[in-house]
Amino acid sequence: MMPRWKGKGLQAKANADPMSKIVSQLQSSLIQFETRGLLSSCSVLVEVDAELADLLNRSCFGRPRITAQEDKQWFQLDMEEAFYLCFSLKCLKVIGEDGSIKSNEELWDYFKSKKLVFPVSYKVYSHLRHKNWVVRSGLQYGVDFVAYRHHPALVHSEYAVLALSEGDNDLNGRLRVWSDVHCTVRLCGSVAKTLLTVIVNSNNQGANSPSCLEHYTVEQRTITRWNPERSREDQTGPKNGTKKGVTRF
Numbered sequence: 245m246m247p248r249w250k251g252k253g254l255q256a257k258a259n260a261d262p263m264s265k266i267v268s269q270l271q272s273s274l275i276q277f278e279t280r281g282l283l284s285s286c287s288v289l290v291e292v293d294a295e296l297a298d299l300l301n302r303s304c305f306g307r308p309r310i311t312a313q314e315d316k317q318w319f320q321l322d323m324e325e326a327f328y329l330c331f332s333l334k335c336l337k338v339i340g341e342d343g344s345i346k347s348n349e350e351l352w353d354y355f356k357s358k359k360l361v362f363p364v365s366y367k368v369y370s371h372l373r374h375k376n377w378v379v380r381s382g383l384q385y386g387v388d389f390v391a392y393r394h395h396p397a398l399v400h401s402e403y404a405v406l407a408l409s410e411g412d413n414d415l416n417g418r419l420r421v422w423s424d425v426h427c428t429v430r431l432c433g434s435v436a437k438t439l440l441t442v443i444v445n446s447n448n449q450g451a452n453s454p455s456c457l458e459h460y461t462v463e464q465r466t467i468t469r470w471n472p473e474r475s476r477e478d479q480t481g482p483k484n485g486t487k488k489g490v491t492r493f
Contacts, residue, residue: 274335288326368407
């Protein structure tokens with residue numbers, strides 16, 4: 245599926261201002277101002293000025309949160325977003341409810357206690373982010389994430405992403421039977437997205453600390469419907485069902 249830009253000239257605009265450059269600017273600003281976030285249940289709240297709010301918006305981290313304090317702006321980061329800024333980019337410190345700055349290990353344990361599959365979902369999130377995809381929640385589409393080529397204001401999301409773990413001990417238990425696959429693929433097709441499964445193999449490293457992530461490996465697979473109307477001349481293709489392929493970004 246080709247990228248669906250939302251207007252003329254927007255692809256050129258995105259190419260002139262790549263996401264990697266914007267994220268680098270955000271990283272520098274967060275470090276410069278020694279930005280700190282506040283741990284709040286399953287998210288992290290960050291107080292920002294107008295400049296930082298603009299960078300967070302452009303880089304697609306968090307969402308603005310409306311408060312009664314007109315002189316302050318707050319952004320709410322999801323767990324994966326907050327940990328990516330803390331652990332991967334090393335540009336954000338998070339303060340816990342006790343007022344102390346949390347280490348990466350403490351944050352890791354806390355997020356795991358809130359979300360059992362956090363190690364897998366974070367590996368998938370960081371994997372896509374490292375490749376300069378914009379990654380947002382896919383809750384409204386029944387998946388873990390949606391992936392955009394650039395800012396959602398410029399282009400529609402291309403992929404509906406499921407984060408899965410390798411082997412029979414998959415904690416999320418999705419796509420176990422073909423009916424699940426068909427339903428998910430049809431839903432993705434109805435909203436013009438390709439289903440992307442990112443399968444994480446822990447390689448028997450466990451999940452005791454974030455250092456295990458460097459030993460995790462991922463495999464990407466796209467799953468699409470086979471359309472017989474487009475494949476009449478292809479006598480060697482599958483007879484029915486879905487078509488799978490390994491995708492390299």
